Amino acid sequence: MNTPSKIIRVLVADDHPVTRKGIRTILEEAPDIEIIGEARDGVEAKQMVGELRPDVLLLDLVMPGLRPSKIEEWVRTNYPHTVTLVLTAHDRDYFLAKAVNAGAAGYLTKAEAPFSLIEAIRRAARGETLITGEQLTRTLSWHKEVGERWESLTEREHQVFALMVRGQSTQQIAKALTIKECTVETHIGNVLNKLGVASRAEAIAWAWQHQVVEEMNLSG
Template identity: 65%
Template sequence: MTIRVVLADDHPVTRAGIRAILEKASDIQVVGEAKDGVGAQQLAAELRPDVLLLDLVMPGPRPAEIARWVRAHCPETETLILTAHDRDVYLADVVEAGTAGFLTKEEAGEALVEAIRRAARGEVLFTREQLARARQWREEVGQRWGSLTAREREVLALVTDGKSNREIAETLVIGEHTVETHVGNLLGKLGVASRAEAVAWVWRHGLAEEMGLCGGNPPDENGEFP
């Protein structure tokens, strides 16, 4: 039996490298490539592959959203995540979405080939350590993160980006006093005592990219940026 794979990654060189690895296996065929999440969904619907191999960070819907969509619309397809970002926030997200596994790009090679074979057989590839990490993140971080309102997350993103209350008020077109209220509320929900601690909390738990803050360097232990 030939295992049909759709590969989704926004870097052409990476896609070419992964394709070369997979096509060395006589039982695996790459039947399509996508450069973003929307393309991955379209190819999954059109080609009905056995395995959809997704990069974790690329334009379009998040991999967890794609995985849920695939489970609903292409139940014969298993979704496997391949990433350079081994962070608990991402791991917890894709575990909850029902993906088959979460591999780092350092594992590309025979380990990836074997992972695709196992996923195609319907096996779950998450290790006990990965499941424990995901569960711990949900218990310790996810509940606090989930307790924030959409507006509080907007304010937290701007605080993390180094904006003052006045700048946040101007950006969101709200009163400065309202910003102060939101900051106070989010500090309480996160269980931290200051803006610096909130910023450090965001970076420590891998949420900066979740909020679109992909550039720059994380703060030091005192919440100060280098």
């Protein structure tokens, strides 16, 4: 068996050391794949892409620091030679839609068989797109049912909605945004109408159900 002449240089970005070690163990079985670096968070991943110029960025979706979708958008703009494969334990429509929109070449789960992961990296390095028809259907459905409603909110409505999800009252929201309470109530009414829900509680449940809480910067 001849060893392939071109070595695929891979950067692994995942905040879990055990996961990174497992990925390394799998990829070291492939003679044409070399792990050139391991990033522990989004900031480090972005820095290492710029320094190492990998052929493939293997990117986890839930890490500290920069949002993975923002990293991928940055990679597409600044280092188009590097293709991104998402490898995640979170096979949810929200995460899938963000990855597809950002230009990821593939969206894989951590339940993938070792051979499947190796083959996916090889295909991505050849310029193939691994997003499946089923994943595209899920992405389009998410945009229709969730994304369009979310994007219909104004910037101020997004701010009010985020504070609602934090559990703040009308008075607290008015103070935080330096606006009148009646204005807050108007914004809340608009949010409920645009989301198609009947109450604040339903709006908060909608945000968690569809993972748009990820867009609200509520980690602090």
